[in-house]
Amino acid sequence: MLFKEIGCSWYVALLYNLFVFAGAMQFVTLSVLASGGSALMLAITLIPIGIRNLFYGLTMLERYQKAPTILRGFLAFCLVDGVYSVLQIGPKFDDAKEDVRYITWLSVLSHASWVLAALLGSFADQLVPIPPKLEFTLTALFTAVATEMFLTQKQKRVLGIAFASLALAILIMPSQMLLAGILFSVSGCLMVPQKRELTA
Amino acid sequence: MTWYTLLPLVAFISWGMRILPFAVGPYLKRFSFLNKLEAMLPCCLLIMITAYTIRDINFREAPFGLPEIVALTGVVLTQVWLRSSLVSMIVGVLIHQCLRVIFLTS
Numbered sequence: 001m002l003f004k005e006i007g008c009s010w011y012v013a014l015l016y017n018l019f020v021f022a023g024a025m026q027f028v029t030l031s032v033l034a035s036g037g038s039a040l041m042l043a044i045t046l047i048p049i050g051i052r053n054l055f056y057g058l059t060m061l062e063r064y065q066k067a068p069t070i071l072r073g074f075l076a077f078c079l080v081d082g083v084y085s086v087l088q089i090g091p092k093f094d095d096a097k098e099d100v101r102y103i104t105w106l107s108v109l110s111h112a113s114w115v116l117a118a119l120l121g122s123f124a125d126q127l128v129p130i131p132p133k134l135e136f137t138l139t140a141l142f143t144a145v146a147t148e149m150f151l152t153q154k155q156k157r158v159l160g161i162a163f164a165s166l167a168l169a170i171l172i173m174p175s176q177m178l179l180a181g182i183l184f185s186v187s188g189c190l191m192v193p194q195k196r197e198l199t200a
Numbered sequence: 201m202t203w204y205t206l207l208p209l210v211a212f213i214s215w216g217m218r219i220l221p222f223a224v225g226p227y228l229k230r231f232s233f234l235n236k237l238e239a240m241l242p243c244c245l246l247i248m249i250t251a252y253t254i255r256d257i258n259f260r261e262a263p264f265g266l267p268e269i270v271a272l273t274g275v276v277l278t279q280v281w282l283r284s285s286l287v288s289m290i291v292g293v294l295i296h297q298c299l300r301v302i303f304l305t306s
Contacts, residue, residue, distance in 0.1 A: 139272070143250050159247075162244040162248070
């Protein structure tokens, strides 16, 4: 739908969704494209958005290690916010092969639905009125997953770190609050357990 | 600058940043601090992203972000109660949509 607004045809939208599986990045690409920025500027804007995926990969290393290299490339491509949060709470199979099969199916399904949604969006935007603010679905999913992780881990320190870094990030750099928040939490996570080890 | 020159660039950046940790990860694994991160970071990241998705809310104007606050509280409570993320998610979206309509019409 958004691609149409800046005058691209449906196959451009399809190609983008096939090869770039990243919601936020696509929005930014569109806005830079629309305002006529340069490719270098685009790259500089995109990298901070993608940085959180670096950390997703780091926390998922072990589970993805069992997949063959080529498949791992595809799976890494599909490791987006949604897939990551489902993986965190979904089943974890003891059998390595089964676990890889599960991750693969999850990735393929989410990517397929992404591409399909883009197709639908570029054709059906006049036919079906889409309720506004439905992106709140994602917010709700992230909240549910975060709650579930907290309930299983029962580490109260995590909440302290998360909200402290969040507040700090919003106070210090509101425009880059996601990036700042992630960096603060990383350093927070590193500092807190070490302190406890020293006193124990 | 057209779309077909940009497509490879954007694809490369998004994919590259996801593949990088898998490429360098095994070498990093020998540092023990990564294990600490693995235990605590995911939850922090999710809280950051939740906040990021609702960053545009204006708390100074009506409805003061109330639909989001109430809906997210609902999500947390449902999750504690039923432990099913799908149910919590649906509950959250329903509350959010209802409140939005109520505040828009009032």
